[in-house]
Amino acid sequence: MELRKLILMATILLSSCIEQQSLLPTGTELLKNTDFSSSMDNVSPWIAVSSPGFNLGVSDTVFRSGSRSIFIENTDIFNENSGNWTQVYNGPIPGPGQRVRLRAHLKGENIRLFTPNSNVFISLRFFPVQDSGGSLAGRFISSQQQIRVDGTFDWRPIELVVNSVPEDVESVAVFLVMGPRVTGKVYFDDVTLTVD
Template structure:
């Protein structure tokens, strides 16, 4: 009798662990992370350009494959920002799973001209707040953590959302050149993995 009870208990434990795991470790959530889609497009990456910023893709400067994304601004008084983003809408990681965003950046004459100036990456879980009105742990950014400036070769930025929150419909990744930041920044090999 004890043996049957132990078998049932162990089986229930393994079934529960399997159900809670959700997506396996090292699952890549972003599409076209190296911008090497077979049709040559940068889809599903979407540009959000405010006046003064130029966003595009470069086939002359890249880290891997044959293309990178870029954001450029030449006006030091421009208080707008330029943003690339991609939304993940597939099966969500289980609550508590860690998400790691990695992106490689290359800069040309990047200068920070104000207190809010920066180049950064971020992760946001939507909706912005859960059904209890909780917003904690649903957004993380490298803004104000790093000071990317000057001309530099490919450098990796890494950002961790330590615990996937409950009630997530989609996850959005942002690649941003903030206000009063001048120069040109390239992004390549952008991944969001479940760990």
Template structure:
């Protein structure tokens, strides 16, 4: 038994050292203010990025949880610009190979898609856009070409997953987007970016 004790201690020590390299644990939430209700005076850290013709704001009448939601609205069917909300995460990163899922709930009012590039979508991008070996695999994912969102609908979930978290990530940005030549009004709530 005395001979086995040093081996057991070394194994435990190696296990503890190795577990420190695992990055963020499963169920870690990378976004803040996910229900847009953190402060009555601010939507921070969400940042609106708008172009002519769009209205971006906070709705206190339409929300899924908390007491507010983000919205994007466009009524000009010839508007070839896009508008979005974004949030950046630059804290501790998940370990390489972990699954990362972006989820949001959307509600639409009279959403019409006027061209092939029109859509409402969510996306996640890792920065820098290439790793140290010049690889871009698993560094960007979008729901844009996977789901066509249109019409009037109540709160629906939308999710995209990066199956294997890449290496050399310094920060992550998520986007909630109304694309070009898309009309109507879309609300976003319960937006999460979760390590799995």
């Protein structure tokens, strides 16, 4: 009986150590090229995902830090598409239950929202989009309804906190988005995804 208790305690201790080793340290940065300035040739690994009507580009004259920022621009008030920049993180994933924080800074020029659901926002998507139990819950998180931006404004922070990373995550995608029925030009800089 004592041997079974000893084996059970050793198993619990070992699994606890393994679980602790899989947690990423607080402050770990998951994204690369957070100020879009690591290379003068491109903003890799950021990828522009353009839809008809959107102009996505890199600015060497408007930036918050480093030497560049990225932007999304739309002039068509009836455009039902969205434009976005994205980066996918495939490295060591924060353990289930760990907290992550997505931060970015925005600068807007003549941003106008034409429907109640129009917005400029940041979002995270955990892949696969379904966990091993088939649940979609907590796999997509967006700032779209939390903070609305409009008009012309200087650099301001925006953030999104995920209090508990879901289970069965293989990769995380970050999206910087100008949604449907939004006009103007928005710049993004200093985009970070950190373990809290």
